[in-house]
Each structure stands twice: as C-alpha cells, then as structure tokens.
Amino acid sequence: MEEYDLILRSKKGDLESFNQLVEKYQRLVYNLALRMLGQASAAEDASQEAFICAFRGIGRFRGGNFRAWLLRIAANVCRDQLRSMRRHPTTPLDELVSDRQVDRGVQSPEEYALQRELGAEIMNALATLPSEQRLAVILYDIDGLSYEEIAQVMHCSLGTVRSRLSRGRERLRHLLAQRVELSRKEFRLKE
Amino acid sequence: MFKRKTCHKVRRLLSPYLDQRLSLLERVFVEGHLAGCALCGSELESLRATVDLLHRVPMVSVPRSFAVAAMEPKRRVVSFALLSTATAIAVSVLAFFFVGDAFNLFESSVVEEGLKGAAPLPVPTPTPPPPVVFDAEMVGAQATSRWPVWQIETALIGVVVVLAAVTLILWRRRRRARDVRVGST
Numbered sequence: 160m161e162e163y164d165l166i167l168r169s170k171k172g173d174l175e176s177f178n179q180l181v182e183k184y185q186r187l188v189y190n191l192a193l194r195m196l197g198q199a200s201a202a203e204d205a206s207q208e209a210f211i212c213a214f215r216g217i218g219r220f221r222g223g224n225f226r227a228w229l230l231r232i233a234a235n236v237c238r239d240q241l242r243s244m245r246r247h248p249t250t251p252l253d254e255l256v257s258d259r260q261v262d263r264g265v266q267s268p269e270e271y272a273l274q275r276e277l278g279a280e281i282m283n284a285l286a287t288l289p290s291e292q293r294l295a296v297i298l299y300d301i302d303g304l305s306y307e308e309i310a311q312v313m314h315c316s317l318g319t320v321r322s323r324l325s326r327g328r329e330r331l332r333h334l335l336a337q338r339v340e341l342s343r344k345e346f347r348l349k350e
Numbered sequence: 351m352f353k354r355k356t357c358h359k360v361r362r363l364l365s366p367y368l369d370q371r372l373s374l375l376e377r378v379f380v381e382g383h384l385a386g387c388a389l390c391g392s393e394l395e396s397l398r399a400t401v402d403l404l405h406r407v408p409m410v411s412v413p414r415s416f417a418v419a420a421m422e423p424k425r426r427v428v429s430f431a432l433l434s435t436a437t438a439i440a441v442s443v444l445a446f447f448f449v450g451d452a453f454n455l456f457e458s459s460v461v462e463e464g465l466k467g468a469a470p471l472p473v474p475t476p477t478p479p480p481p482v483v484f485d486a487e488m489v490g491a492q493a494t495s496r497w498p499v500w501q502i503e504t505a506l507i508g509v510v511v512v513l514a515a516v517t518l519i520l521w522r523r524r525r526r527a528r529d530v531r532v533g534s535t
Contacts, residue, residue, distance in 0.1 A: 178417040185416045190409055197415065206416050214418050278408050299369075300404035306371060325365035332400040 166225060177217065181210050184226065186231045187302060193296045195237040196244070197286045206241050209233040211256050227304070227311040234294055234312055241290055284334040294326030300325055356383060357390055364394050368401060401432040430520050437513040447499065456499050 160179070188209055192202035209232050220228055222256035285293050291313070298312060299303045301322075309320045360383045366372050367380050384391050450456055 173419060174418060181417050182415070186409065189412045189416070193410055203413060206412075210416050222357055252516050275408070277403065277406060278410075281404065281407050296404065300401055301407050306369070321366050321371060321480050324369075325362060328365050328397060328400055328404075329361075331404070335400060335403060338398075 161226060166217070166220065169233060170220070174214070174287070177343050180225070180229075182231055185210070187226070188229065191230060191233055191297060191302065194282065194285055195234070195239055195290070195299065199257040201240055203245065205233065205236045209236045212236065214272055224236060224308060224311060225347060227308045230304070230308075231312045231314065232296070232303075237294075238290060280335065281331075284331055287334060288327050288330055292323050292330065296327040296331065300328070357387060360384070360387070360390050361393055364390075364397050366400060367394070415498060430517075430524065433513065433517050437510070437517045438507065440510045440513055444503070447503050447506060451499050451503065518530055 160176070162180070162183075165180050167175045169180065176256040179247070187200055187207045193199060196202050197203060209229070213229055213232050216232070263271065285296065290298065294313060295309060296308045299306070304312070306317050306320050309324075310317050313320065313323075315323075360380055362379050363372060363376055367377065372380065386396065
C-alpha cells in the first residue's frame with residue numbers, strides 16, 4: 160500500500176496501517192535517536208515514545224513530508240531525553256554500537272572492524288557537539304536529508320541550517336583531525 | 351589583515367560550498383579566493399575528508415520492533431477538564447455574588463425609618479402625591495446585610511485567581527508539549 164494511503168488510514172485510527180509506517184521508518188528514527196543520545200537503551204525508549212507521539216498526533220499532520228514530520232517528533236523526544244539525562248546523569252551500561260547491531264552487509268572482517276571503530280569514534284565526537292549542531296550533521300551527512308527537510312525537522316530557516324551544519328562540521332573536523340588525515344592519505348593513495 | 355579577514359569569511363562558506371548551497375555570487379567569491387590561497391584550499395580538503403568520513407558511518411539495525419500497541423486514553427486530559435470546569439463554576443459563583451451585591455439581593459428589608467422623613471400628604475388633595483425618591487446612600491447606610499458578602503467575594507476572587515492560574519499553566523504546558531512533540535508541517 161502507498162504511504163499516502165497508510166497515512167490516511169492511520170488518521171482514522173487504523174493502528175495496523177500506522178505500524179506499517181513504523182516498520183518503514185523505525186531504522187531511521189532509531190539511528191537518529193542513538194546518535195543523538197549515545198546510549199542504546201535511551202535510544203530505544205526515545206524511538207518508542209516518538210512513534211507513540213506520532214500515532215497520537217497524526218490527526219494534526221496536514222500533508223507534506225511525512226519523514227520530516229516524523230523525524231521532527233523524534234528529534235523533540237530526543238531533546239527532552241537529553242534534558243532529563245542532564246538532570247539525572249547515569250552511567251551507560253550498554254555499548255554505543257554493539258556487535259549484533261551494526262549492519263554487516265557483505266564486508267570482510269577487517270572492513271567490519273574498521274567500520275565499527277569508525278562508528279564509535281564518530282559517535283564520541285558527535286557527542287561533544289551542541290545538540291542543534293549534532294542534529295543538523297546527523298540529518299544531513301548521515302541520514303542524507305536535504306536542507307529543506309532539515310529546516311522542517313528543526314523548525315528553522317535554511318540559513319540557520321546552513322550555519323549549524325557548517326559549525327558542526329568545523330568542530331568535527333578538529334575533533335577527528337587524526338582520522339581525517341588518515342582518510343586524506345588513503346584518498347591520495349587511491350588516486 | 352585584510353587577507354585574514356577574507357580567509358575567515360571564506361572558511362565559513364566552505365561547508366555550504368561543498369553542498370553546492372551557495373549563491374552564484376558567493377560561489378564566485380569562494381572559488382576566486384581558493385585559487386590563490388593554499389591554506390583555505392587545504393581547509394576545504396580537510397572538511398571534504400570529514401564529510402566523507404561521516405558518509406561512511408554505518409547504519410545500525412533496530413534491536414526490536416517499535417510497533418505501537420493499542421493505547422489507553424491519557425489521564426492528564428481528565429484532570430485538565432476537571433480543573434477547567436472547577437474554574438468555570440468558581441467564576442459563575444463569583445459573578446452571581448457580584449450581581450446579587452449590585453442589586454442588594456443579600457440585604458435585609460429597608461428600614462422603615464428611612465421613609466418616615468417624607469412629608470405628610472394633605473387630605474383630600476386634587477394633585478397626585480409626589481413620587482417617593484429612594485436615597486440610595488441613606489438606604490445603603492441603614493440596610494443590614496444577612497450575608498458576609500464582602501468576605502465571600504474576596505475569598506471567591508482568591509479561589510478564581512488560583513484556579514485560573516493553574517488552569518492556564520496546565521493549558522500552556524499541554525499546548526507547548528503538543529507543539530513540540532507533534533509539529534505540524
């Protein structure tokens with residue numbers, strides 16, 4: 160069934176149709192939450208809450224980009240979680256990116272290990288960014304949204320998206336300087 | 351000094367330059383500067399490598415399904431409805447007291463002495479008797495109240511203010527939560 164039809168049915172309270180939408184977007188929402196919060200258990204909670212909020216509020220969705228609307232809810236839930244985590248800091252018991260979670264695809268063990276290491280390193284660097292810059296970087300560079308979609312998700316102007324993304328990347332460039340240098344050398348060798 | 355300022359300006363534009371989100375004028379400005387500034391060129395390459403790294407971040411699979419189960423109605427709605435009803439009732443009672451007070455509904459009958467001062471009517475008389483005019487101040491001064499109206503009104507005003515404030519806070523919080531969580535597009 161088309162996404163449009165699923166949304167219409169969900170608006171009428173059809174939970175089954177809504178759960179088909181959940182199926183389609185849960186990976187995206189969970190990955191956003193994981194990168195925003197840095198803890199698997201918190202990301203699980205945030206994703207579930209985001210979908211519950213979305214189901215309760217789907218009547219107010221007035222058409223347009225459903226993915227951006229859903230990610231906006233997820234981003235807001237993550238902001239709430241971050242605020243509460245700041246108020247009640249806890250030591251995470253779970254790994255950021257565990258073995259069973261990373262998509263292996265068709266990689267060699269070496270490539271897989273490198274991917275995991277890179278993922279963990281970037282997650283650590285992302286965690287040091289202010290939440291708005293982090294969100295802009297995740298949405299554009301990792302999730303592949305357009306500037307326009309990000310403006311919808313973050314409820315801000317395109318100029319603000321541009322500036323947040325620029326500052327976030329600049330900060331990451333400094334934090335990942337060593338890794339970036341290696342990557343540049345790799346790139347030159349390939350050339 | 352001038353060059354450093356230009357470099358600073360160009361570096362702020364490097365990220366949107368990579369994404370091809372600059373206007374034609376900005377792009378010409380950045381490309382013109384990059385052609386003659388090795389340092390900014392190196393910054394651009396470094397930024398490109400960072401972005402390339404970010405693109406290679408692996409996606410993580412979901413640990414479980416986030417399908418939504420059938421939900422119970424929210425509890426907060428009931429408490430908010432109760433509170434707003436209580437506020438409305440308190441406002442109505444207060445309005446009733448004000449109106450009653452304005453029309454002297456809560457006062458005992460007018461003291462007869464207040465009317466005794468009127469001139470005696472001549473008997474028989476061809477002319478109609480002069481109309482009796484109530485002196486409001488005099489009547490007010492001599493009337494006695496059966497209810498402690500002012501105390502009740504003051505207490506009611508307090509109750510209304512508190513209830514209205516709590517209802518308003520709750521309403522704003524609910525609206526903010528709705529706007530924040532479920533932004534409309």
